[in-house]
Amino acid sequence: LCCCRKSLPVSGGRFAGDSNRPSVGPGPQDPRCPLVDVASASNFRFFQLQHFHLDLRLNFAVKEMSGWLVLDLVPVHPAVCTLVLDSHPSLLIHSIDCKVPEDRRDEPVSLTYRLDPFTEYGSSLSISLPPDAVKPGRLIQITVRYTTTDGPAIWWLDSELTCGQSRPLVFTQGHSVCNRSFFPCFDTPAVKSTYTATVRSRVWAEPCLLPCAVKKLGGSVERWLGVAEDLFGPYRCDIVFLPPSFPIVAMENPCLTFIIASILESSEFLLIDVIHEIAHGWFGNAVTNATWEEMWLSEGLATYAQRRITTEAYEAFTCLETVVRLDALHRQLRLLGDNNPVSKLQVKFEPVNPSTLMNLFTYEKGFCFVSYLSELCGDVQRFDGFLRQVPDGVTVLMSASQSSYSKPDRIFQFSMEFPVPSYLVALVAGELQHVDVGP
Numbered sequence: 001l002c003c004c005r006k007s008l009p010v011s012g013g014r015f016a017g018d019s020n021r022p023s024v025g026p027g028p029q030d031p032r033c034p035l036v037d038v039a040s041a042s043n044f045r046f047f048q049l050q051h052f053h054l055d056l057r058l059n060f061a062v063k064e065m066s067g068w069l070v071l072d073l074v075p076v077h078p079a080v081c082t083l084v085l086d087s088h089p090s091l092l093i094h095s096i097d098c099k100v101p102e103d104r105r106d107e108p109v110s111l112t113y114r115l116d117p118f119t120e121y122g123s124s125l126s127i128s129l130p131p132d133a134v135k136p137g138r139l140i141q142i143t144v145r146y147t148t149t150d151g152p153a154i155w156w157l158d159s160e161l162t163c164g165q166s167r168p169l170v171f172t173q174g175h176s177v178c179n180r181s182f183f184p185c186f187d188t189p190a191v192k193s194t195y196t197a198t199v200r201s202r203v204w205a206e207p208c209l210l211p212c213a214v215k216k217l218g219g220s221v222e223r224w225l226g227v228a229e230d231l232f233g234p235y236r237c238d239i240v241f242l243p244p245s246f247p248i249v250a251m252e253n254p255c256l257t258f259i260i261a262s263i264l265e266s267s268e269f270l271l272i273d274v275i276h277e278i279a280h281g282w283f284g285n286a287v288t289n290a291t292w293e294e295m296w297l298s299e300g301l302a303t304y305a306q307r308r309i310t311t312e313a314y315e316a317f318t319c320l321e322t323v324v325r326l327d328a329l330h331r332q333l334r335l336l337g338d339n340n341p342v343s344k345l346q347v348k349f350e351p352v353n354p355s356t357l358m359n360l361f362t363y364e365k366g367f368c369f370v371s372y373l374s375e376l377c378g379d380v381q382r383f384d385g386f387l388r389q390v391p392d393g394v395t396v397l398m399s400a401s402q403s404s405y406s407k408p409d410r411i412f413q414f415s416m417e418f419p420v421p422s423y424l425v426a427l428v429a430g431e432l433q434h435v436d437v438g439p
Contacts, residue, residue, distance in 0.1 A: 037188040037291045039177050039354050041116075041124035043084040044186035048074040050139070054183060054197040060168050063156040066147040069183045078136050080129070085144075086188075087115060087125035088181035090151035099141045100133045108143065109133070121152075121353050122180045122187070144184050151181025155247070162243045163261055164208040171242055171258070175251055176292055176354045189298075190290045209241045209261055216264050217274075224275050227312045228282075232305065232388045235281040239274070249273045252280035272310065272321065279305035282387075292354035296345050299358075300366015301387075304374070307367070308384065329364040345369065 037044075049071065056067035073083070087093075093115070097108035113127045133140060148154055157169045172182055180187040217239075225237055239257045246260040250273040257277040283301035310318040336343045345365050374383040 037190060039119075039292050040086055040186065040188040041084060041118040041122065042086050042186045042188065043080070043082070044188055044191050046075065046077040046080045047083065047186075048076055049186060049191055049193040050074060051194045051196075052185075053195065054199070056198070057200045058170060060156070060170070063170075064147055064149060065154065068143055068145045069185075071142040071144075073140050073142060075134050075136050075138065075140070080134060081131060083127040083129055083142065085125040085127070085184040086118075086177075086180035086186065087123050087184045088121075088151050089123055090149045090181050091184065092147040092149065093125065093184075094145040094147065096127055096142065096144050098130060098133060099143070101139055101141060103133075108141075111142075119353075121177050121355075125184050146184070148182065151178070153178035153180075153182040155245070157243060157245055161245045162206055164206045167206075169206065169243060171246070173247060173251065173258070176295075176358075178355075189288045189292065192288065206241075206243070209264075212264050213239075213241055217271075220271070221274065221278075223313065224278060224309060228278055228305070228309050231308055231312075231384050232282045235286070237278055237281055250277045252277040252284055254285045255281075272306070275309055276302060276306045279303075279309060293347055295354070295358075296362050296366035296369075299362045300368075300370050303363045303367040304370040305387075308380075325360070325364050326368075329360045332360050 051072040053070040054067065055070075056065045058065055093113065096111045096113050098111050099105070099108040109130050111127050111129065113125060116124045116126065118124045127142065129140075153172050153174050155171050155173060157171075159165055159168050162169045174182060177187055179185055221237075221239065225235075229235065236255050237257060238255060239259055241259050241261045241264065244260060244262045246258065249260050249263060251258040257274070257280075259274060259277070263271060263273065279302040280298070283305055284298040289295055289297040307318050307322060310321075333343055341347055342359060343361050343365075345361070374380055377383040377386070
């Protein structure tokens with residue numbers, strides 16, 4: 001098989017190289033919907049993921065997690081007979097079974113499955129579903145029993161790599177395409193669901209970090225979060241500080257932000273990363289880009305929101321930080337050139353790993369475009385109101401696929417309820433187009 005996913009044929013066709021795999025959808029009659037997320041091997045468009053549950057045991061001695069995953073799925077395609085999940089060679093699959101809750105059977109049905117190469121960062125797990133159990137709109141539960149080994153999403157730290165240096169520690173880091181090495185899944189930002197987890201372990205955090213964190217951030221986070229909620233609405237935000245061996249400075253997760261502990265040694269002004277991750281609570285988590293090719297939608301809006309938050313508290317610093325970052329953007333643009341694929345606002349990364357797209361263009365070019373929309377509005381506060389009061393309008397802006405949680409005509413309905421710019425930009429079929437929404 002190829003090391004990367006190629007563009008798929010129109011609706012009714014087959015996956016290249018396998019005539020037994022299900023056809024793709026939707027077809028080209030919906031220009032807003034890309035046929036596939038090229039970073040995912042899964043057939044996520046054939047199912048609605050309602051919920052998933054993880055039950056895991058941690059073994060620090062051998063650095064393994066073992067347990068099971070339960071997926072609550074509703075098929076949405078009448079001819080689907082295979083469930084394809086993103087996986088990784090580091091996952092050891094032990095068994096897979098299926099249960100239909102409405103049948104009230106005690107024993108689940110054992111399923112056959114196949115693992116195939118996909119890319120350098122993952123593989124595909126194809127699961128054959130029982131024909132008599134799969135019906136559109138009917139809930140099925142898929143249970144996958146597995147063990148993790150040395151996948152890139154799971155970081156096992158020996159005690160000497162932690163702050164306290166007394167006990168080992170483990171954390172997971174799934175961005176952007178590493179969750180598939182933690183558990184089989186639809187590893188694409190186009191899919192959201194609720195989840196629960198039971199993790200059996202004696203180690204949760206390092207107490208030695210708590211006094212410093214409270215002293216350093218006591219009152220600050222509440223102040224920033226208060227400003228953010230005034231601008232964009234309520235959101236819960238907790239923070240966990242990880243050892244200095246955490247591979248990046250910060251990572252947003254819904255309601256829980258991961259921050260590297262060494263940031264506590266910085267001055268207050270250098271804690272801008274904490275504010276940026278708080279901003280992701282609304283832009284990146286509450287509403288999400290449909291594919292990683294559109295990552296600028298998440299980072300551009302989050303950077304805009306971050307600077308709206310810091311402007312309220314540190315206006316002079318915000319101006320300085322923005323100028324420094326934009327100067328760096330212009331220098332990098334001159335270095336790479338206008339025609340470099342990485343320098344474009346929306347990129348085509350196949351077969352590049354999406355993790356390589358975290359660069360200045362993703363953040364600062366996206367910020368410039370959102371700022372341009374704010375200027376079109378003519379009033380920053382009015383644009384804030386648009387972002388706050390009508391999240392469905394933001395979803396139209398942020399999604400180019402059927403995974404959007406709002407209808408395209410929602411933006412026209414909004415124009416009759418709240419003042420918006422004469423032209424609002426929507427991402428349609430991979431191009432920026434102007435949508436006339438009235439005066």
